[in-house]
Amino acid sequence: MEVEQDDNTSSASSSPPPGASTSYSDANGSINDNDTDMEGPTSPVPPPHRFKPSPSPPAKPALDPEECKAMGNKYFKNQDYVRAIAEYTKALSVEPQSATYLSNRAAAFMSANRFEEALADSKQAQELDPQNAKILHRLARIYVNLGRPAEAVDVLDQIATFQIVTPGDRAAATAMQTHVKQAEDALKRGTTGSMVLHALDQAERVLGPGVDKPRKWQLMRGEAYLKMGNVNSLGDAQGVAMSMLRKNSKDPEALVLRGRALYAQGENEKALQHFREALNCDPDYKDGVKYLRLVQKLERMKEEGNTAFKTNKFRQAVDLYGQALEVDPNNKAINSKLHQNRAMALIKLKDYKSAISDCDRAIALDATYTKARKTRARALGESGNWDEAVREYKAIAEANPSEPGIQKEVHNAELELKKSKRKDYYKLLGVEKDAPDNEIKKAYRKLAIVHHPDKNPDDESAAEKFKEIGEAYECLSDPQKRARYDSGEDLIDPSEMFSQGGGGFPMGGGMGGMGISPEMLFNMMGQGGGGMGGGGFTFSTAGGSPFGGPGGGGGARAGRSRGPPGGFPGGFSFG
Numbered sequence: 001m002e003v004e005q006d007d008n009t010s011s012a013s014s015s016p017p018p019g020a021s022t023s024y025s026d027a028n029g030s031i032n033d034n035d036t037d038m039e040g041p042t043s044p045v046p047p048p049h050r051f052k053p054s055p056s057p058p059a060k061p062a063l064d065p066e067e068c069k070a071m072g073n074k075y076f077k078n079q080d081y082v083r084a085i086a087e088y089t090k091a092l093s094v095e096p097q098s099a100t101y102l103s104n105r106a107a108a109f110m111s112a113n114r115f116e117e118a119l120a121d122s123k124q125a126q127e128l129d130p131q132n133a134k135i136l137h138r139l140a141r142i143y144v145n146l147g148r149p150a151e152a153v154d155v156l157d158q159i160a161t162f163q164i165v166t167p168g169d170r171a172a173a174t175a176m177q178t179h180v181k182q183a184e185d186a187l188k189r190g191t192t193g194s195m196v197l198h199a200l201d202q203a204e205r206v207l208g209p210g211v212d213k214p215r216k217w218q219l220m221r222g223e224a225y226l227k228m229g230n231v232n233s234l235g236d237a238q239g240v241a242m243s244m245l246r247k248n249s250k251d252p253e254a255l256v257l258r259g260r261a262l263y264a265q266g267e268n269e270k271a272l273q274h275f276r277e278a279l280n281c282d283p284d285y286k287d288g289v290k291y292l293r294l295v296q297k298l299e300r301m302k303e304e305g306n307t308a309f310k311t312n313k314f315r316q317a318v319d320l321y322g323q324a325l326e327v328d329p330n331n332k333a334i335n336s337k338l339h340q341n342r343a344m345a346l347i348k349l350k351d352y353k354s355a356i357s358d359c360d361r362a363i364a365l366d367a368t369y370t371k372a373r374k375t376r377a378r379a380l381g382e383s384g385n386w387d388e389a390v391r392e393y394k395a396i397a398e399a400n401p402s403e404p405g406i407q408k409e410v411h412n413a414e415l416e417l418k419k420s421k422r423k424d425y426y427k428l429l430g431v432e433k434d435a436p437d438n439e440i441k442k443a444y445r446k447l448a449i450v451h452h453p454d455k456n457p458d459d460e461s462a463a464e465k466f467k468e469i470g471e472a473y474e475c476l477s478d479p480q481k482r483a484r485y486d487s488g489e490d491l492i493d494p495s496e497m498f499s500q501g502g503g504g505f506p507m508g509g510g511m512g513g514m515g516i517s518p519e520m521l522f523n524m525m526g527q528g529g530g531g532m533g534g535g536g537f538t539f540s541t542a543g544g545s546p547f548g549g550p551g552g553g554g555g556a557r558a559g560r561s562r563g564p565p566g567g568f569p570g571g572f573s574f575g
């Protein structure tokens with residue numbers, strides 16, 4: 001059998017003719033001639049033939065990517081997206097740089113609501129085939145589903161450079177972009193938070209199923225809830241922040257959002273903790289620095305006001321609370337408390353009109369602020385308007401029946417109303433209710449000289465006036481009578497003593513809560529209202545007995561004289 005020769009074999013390698021002489025080079029390069037007397041002809045051994053092997057046929061791949069693609073298309077058409085993705089993935093394992101297989105798998109991911117994976121495949125496919133309109137349209141739709149309308153619009157603009165893009169193609173992206181822009185503008189203009197929420201709600205309707213709201217949108221929603229400022233919306237703002245912090249507990253913006261919600265709810269210490277934590281995460285975060293300093297300043301000024309109030313520096317407290325109110329006019333919760341605190345200081349200064357005004361502002365900022373309503377009722381009463389004070393206390397009791405002590409406050413106000421309708425001995429003498437004994441005596445002497453009948457013989461009203469100031473002085477100069485007058489014990493209906501389960505006086509005065517039997521009460525009345533053991537307890541007053549008896553006699557202590565009609569109690573007379 002003939003053997004294929006190597007391409008380098010030539011005729012020069014054949015045997016020389018008989019009788020010819022041959023020479024060979026030895027290892028040193030010298031030529032050796034053949035001996036002429038050699039027996040018979042000789043020839044060199046031919047070199048071995050070289051065989052050039054033919055190339056083997058290419059190995060058939062274990063997977064046919066086109067068959068995988070076809071199966072994937074079949075599963076996709078049957079809405080079996082998991083299997084479709086698996087088939088396209090097999091195809092890509094053979095041809096990983098196929099834009100078609102990547103685009104098909106992106107479509108399956110998109111239909112399975114796995115938009116992040118769809119985005120990765122679509123971007124890779126677009127890099128491989130940047131002029132493929134089908135791939136780009138799919139990429140734009142994925143951006144819309146993920147809440148990234150600006151990027152979707154950029155992709156559509158890219159398509160428009162080589163192919164017409166219809167308004168319908170742009171509809172979803174432009175609508176979402178418009179709603180987000182409306183929300184941003186509403187926040188910048190400072191309009192109501194509800195406008196921001198409405199715009200975000202419209203934008204979120206275009207999101208893909210199961211897609212998390214974009215972080216930026218969540219922060220805008222939280223800001224809108226803070227702007228609304230009511231109890232429910234502040235709770236919603238905290239909910240937004242907590243949702244974000246569950247995904248990333250070191251998110252400085254989410255920490256500041258929750259801190260601001262706590263601050264708006266009056267939880268300043270917790271708010272400060274959140275602002276500090278945000279700055280630990282990002283020391284350069286400007287909002288964290290801003291709100292930390294704001295709350296620290298407000299807390300410092302509020303505490304300074306409280307300290308001044310506790311040390312009876314009421315005018316200074318009013319000024320400090322006023323300065324604190326200027327720090328953050330938008331914080332309703334804190335400012336309502338500052339108005340309430342300032343009202344308390346104004347009451348101490350007997351500036352009741354200003355106190356009522358501050359209470360009105362506090363209630364306007366927080367309609368549920370019961371303490372401010374009670375302070376307002378107190379200011380109304382102390383200003384002399386006990387009718388309105390009683391109505392206010394009753395309204396509070398009706399709205400908040402479980403408010404601690406409210407029934408007692410209603411009862412006290414009703415008693416003060418009764419007291420306000422009797423003769424005001426303090427007003428008759430022209431002194432304050434907390435005036436010391438020497439001031440009362442001084443005021444009485446001055447008025448007695450002015451209104452003494454001997455000084456006013458032609459004035460018939462002078463005698464009546466003189467009698468009234470004498471009556472006032474007799475009551476207020478006696479510590480026990482003054483105490484009973486101030487407490488209103490002389491106005492208590494006897495039946496009220498037993499209206500609280502035998503618990504004594506509603507005001508806590510008189511018997512100090514000790515039960516009084518009807519027999520004991522009858523014996524006390526039978527003694528002409530003379531009191532119990534040394535005059536420590538009596539029902540009569542200078543103005544008459546609450547039990548219908550004649551006024552006058554029972555009110556005076558034993559051994560004490562009212563003085564002659566024309567003289568002064570206590571023995572003082574003109575010389």
